[in-house]
Amino acid sequence: xxxxxxxxxxxxxxxxxxxxxxxxxxxxxxxxxxxxxxxxxxxxxxxxxxxxxxxxxxxxxxxxxxxxxxxxxxxxxxxxxxxxxxxxxxxxxxxxxxxxxxxxxxxxxxxxxxxxxxxxxxxxxxxxxxxxxxxxxxxxxxxxxxxxxxxxxxxxxxxxxxxxxxxxxxxxxxxxxxxxx
Amino acid sequence: xxxxxxxxxxxxxxxxxxxxxxxxxxxxxxxxxxxxxxxxxxxxxxxxxxxxxxxxxxxxxxxxxxxxxxxxxxxxxxxxxxxxxxxxxxxxxxxxxxxxxxxxxxxxxxxxxxxxxxxxxxxxxxxxxxxxxxxxxxxxxxxxxxxxxxxxxxxxxxxxxxxxxxxxxxxxxxxxxxxxx
DNA sequence: GTCTATAAAAAGATAGAC
DNA sequence: GTCTATCTTTTTATAGAC
Numbered sequence: 001x002x003x004x005x006x007x008x009x010x011x012x013x014x015x016x017x018x019x020x021x022x023x024x025x026x027x028x029x030x031x032x033x034x035x036x037x038x039x040x041x042x043x044x045x046x047x048x049x050x051x052x053x054x055x056x057x058x059x060x061x062x063x064x065x066x067x068x069x070x071x072x073x074x075x076x077x078x079x080x081x082x083x084x085x086x087x088x089x090x091x092x093x094x095x096x097x098x099x100x101x102x103x104x105x106x107x108x109x110x111x112x113x114x115x116x117x118x119x120x121x122x123x124x125x126x127x128x129x130x131x132x133x134x135x136x137x138x139x140x141x142x143x144x145x146x147x148x149x150x151x152x153x154x155x156x157x158x159x160x161x162x163x164x165x166x167x168x169x170x171x172x173x174x175x176x177x178x179x180x181x
Numbered sequence: 182x183x184x185x186x187x188x189x190x191x192x193x194x195x196x197x198x199x200x201x202x203x204x205x206x207x208x209x210x211x212x213x214x215x216x217x218x219x220x221x222x223x224x225x226x227x228x229x230x231x232x233x234x235x236x237x238x239x240x241x242x243x244x245x246x247x248x249x250x251x252x253x254x255x256x257x258x259x260x261x262x263x264x265x266x267x268x269x270x271x272x273x274x275x276x277x278x279x280x281x282x283x284x285x286x287x288x289x290x291x292x293x294x295x296x297x298x299x300x301x302x303x304x305x306x307x308x309x310x311x312x313x314x315x316x317x318x319x320x321x322x323x324x325x326x327x328x329x330x331x332x333x334x335x336x337x338x339x340x341x342x343x344x345x346x347x348x349x350x351x352x353x354x355x356x357x358x359x360x361x362x
Numbered sequence: 363g364t365c366t367a368t369a370a371a372a373a374g375a376t377a378g379a380c
Numbered sequence: 381g382t383c384t385a386t387c388t389t390t391t392t393a394t395a396g397a398c
Contacts (some may be wrong), residue, residue, distance in 0.1 A: 101285060149351065
């Protein structure tokens with residue numbers, strides 16, 4: 001029973017198809033598990049699945065993004081490290097952001113608080129790095145928000161234009177945020 | 182038979198719930214039309230509806246955004262005008278972008294070409310304004326893409342954080358794009 | 363052009379065997 | 381922990397009256 005692999009597959013499905021679009025049939029087919037087996041692991045159905053996926057996502061954020069950003073090397077290197085992780089998370093810009101996808105439709109009502117929380121943690125972490133780089137508190141917070149927004153927007157644009165370049169350029173811009181001081 | 186009003190309602194539903202999330206029951210309830218009546222107007226079901234909505238959206242883009250941007254007043258004013266229209270389109274940041282929403286799941290396969298086309302026209306229009314403002318061609322194209330991306334991203338962030346400010350700030354930044362030359 | 367009624371298909375969910 | 385089989389509900393779609 002490799003639950004982590006299962007959750008990774010669910011993450012993949014939900015971010016690709018959205019909450020309503022990821023049907024039990026699709027999930028069953030993609031994971032190779034029958035519907036009854038899925039209900040064994042997640043008695044509450046899709047809602048339970050997404051909650052598990054979001055929990056996994058929170059841990060991933062903490063381990064792969066937030067922790068490295070609290071390290072003691074210089075701010076510029078920490079942003080660079082973050083961009084490398086982000087690039088890996090979204091597979092170079094091929095993939096949607098789970099959090100953005102789950103803000104749609106009925107899913108928003110169900111998972112909004114968790115999503116908001118993750119976004120806030122991420123923004124706060126970037127802002128702290130920028131402050132350490134010498135940027136004034138309020139400006140740093142705004143630049144951090146803009147960085148997250150530009151990542152989200154670049155993912156949409158990349159999907160819309162069939163071109164990964166906008167996403168890659170965004171990552172380059174973020175890396176240089178505290179470089180041009 | 183006010184077909185425009187109907188299409189506006191459909192636009193509203195699809196950008197709020199997504200393609201799979203906007204079920205015929207919801208559509209019937211929201212528009213006040215029975216399912217059979219909906220099939221009378223759109224024999225091909227939801228796919229027909231979205232195509233009509235996208236066509237409406239293309240016209241809106243041309244009339245409210247692209248045309249004013251080809252006007253002869255100064256570049257800075259044209260960006261300002263665009264931002265006013267964009268603010269109205271997304272209701273100050275409360276609403277999702279239809280194009281972004283339709284890039285998810287199965288909908289992407291169905292409507293991708295139209296979406297790509299609209300995005301390209303919009304980007305090109307912004308780039309032309311920036312070129313007229315004296316920005317070099319290639320830089321102008323990149324800034325235009327970044328502008329669209331930041332709008333899309335700001336919409337997601339605004340929804341995620343329950344705070345319209347990121348979206349309003351983005352519009353302010355875009356207005357100033359060719360102001361600081 | 364809209365409705366009621368209904369059919370067909372798919373999605374969500376559970377029982378019980380192994 | 382997974383499966384087959386089944387059930388319920390919802391979604392999509394159509395027929396035919398008005």
